[in-house]
Amino acid sequence: MALGAVCTELGVPASWIFAFLVSFGAYAILSDRQTTPPTRLMQPAQVVIAMVCVAPLVELDGATVAGYVTPTVLALVVTLAVCAAAAFFLHRSGAASAVSSLLATLAGGASGMTVLAAELKEDVRFVVLTQYLRLSLVVLTLPAFVHLFAGGGDTGSGEDTAGDADSVAWWFPEPRSVLGALVVWGVVWLLVRLTRRVAKLPVPYLLLSMLLTWVAGTVGVPDQWLRPEGLLLVFAYAVIGVxxxxxxxxxxxxxxxxxxxxxxxxxxxxxxxxxxxxLLIAHFSDVPLLDAYLATVPGGIYAVLAFAHEAGSEPIVTVVQVMRTLAMLVIGAYLPTIIGWWGKRRRN
Structure with a gap:
């Protein structure tokens, strides 16, 4: 908790995930003993993460989203191609199974892929190592690329907003928003628990929660109620970090x-x-190169949104990043089925 508070003050992206990852990672390495949160903690944490991922989409009107269809499709196609090539490279080299390699390289949220790897009973350690190396390298190189693609202009450090994007006043959030988010979270969790066997979706506490959160936003539930803050958000990030x-x-x-x-x-x-x-998005659309890069950068969504806010390009970055995250989670959830179908087709 102390490390999380310090990281938040310093503006470290995803500070609470990082703090618990480092703390329990150090414990696991020094003791050579694995720590796994119980299911009764993991499932509520997945609901919180789903709400945080989907909430930005609810704010945007249909015309705005429609204008971002081309950049989103281009970003998804190129990202999928690159991820598939990297996964094929890792799998052929014998580093991991086909599913684990794809989960390790899909750029759709390290925490989400970690949850998927555990749910699908794949090599969680390999997925975690690859995903968080990706996250670290992306975040470390982000300021340099922002400076380069902005033409050397001053886009701001993003340090303060990076901290805000991860956890806004976690120690004393606005009580009404926290209570509303807690109620929505409880309702979503209960509905998923009651319908998960009927829907028969993989990782239902992620996918069904995303769908229900989006529906709640479209029917008029206040936006701040869809964005968990305070200790509820810290709890979810802590569980994923552990x-x-x-x-x-x-x-x-x-x-x-x-x-x-x-x-x-x-x-x-x-x-x-x-x-x-x-480069492709900037060439085939009116989107500036900096905005296009922020929209397609593979990881570090909190830092990315902070830099996007500084550059005045948050809407397109939010749409493309969130849509890519959703697409990667759905693809990741169905990977065993997709790979099994492809293998059967090749044998025939």
Whole structure:
């Protein structure tokens, strides 16, 4: 908790996930003992993450979203192609299974992919290592690329807004908003729990929660009620951080040490792919290059939205980033089915 508070003050993106990941990662490495949160904590945390991911979409009108169809499609196509190539590279090299390799490289939210890996019973440690290396490299290189694509202009440091994007006044949030978000969260969690077996969707506490949150926003539920703040948000990030960090034992790091060069190469190729996607979007639409890059950068959504706010381009960045996250989560959830169908087709 102390590390999370310090990281928030310093403007570290995803500070609470980072704090618990580092703390429990250090414990796992020093003790060589894995820590996994119980299901009764993971499921409510997934509902909170789903609400946070979907809430930005509710604010935008249909005309605005329609204007972003072309950039979104281009970003999805290029990102999927790059992720598939990186996953194929990792799988063929023997680093992990096909599903684990794809989950490790899909640029749609490290926390979401970690949850999917656990739900699908894939190699969580490999997915965590690759996803958080990607997140770290993207966030570290983001200021340089923003400066470059802005033509060397001053876009602002983004430090304060990065902290705000992750956790706004977590120690003393607005009581009415917190109460409303708590009620919506409870209703969504209960509805998912009652309908998850009927809907038969993979990772229902993510996908069904996203759908229900979007429906709640469209029927008039206040926007601030769809955005959990305060300790509820800290709790969700803490649980995901524990799950992510608690898997990185000494044995796991030793096991994947030979794969680190391959993983770093795959992550670098994803960043290059984002630059290619940004160039294509800027060429085929009226979107500026900086906005296009912020919309397609593979990871660090909190830092990305902070820089987008500084540059005055938040709407397009929000739409493309959230739509990409949703698309990657859906694709990730159905990966075993997709790969099984593809393998059967090749054999025939």
């Amino acid at each position: 799950q992510a960090g608690g898997t990185l034992t000494k044995s796991a790091l030793r096991q994947f040490s030979h794969s680190l060069p391959l993983i770093l190469t795959a992550v670098a190729s994803m960043i290059v792919g984002a630059i290619v996607a940004a």
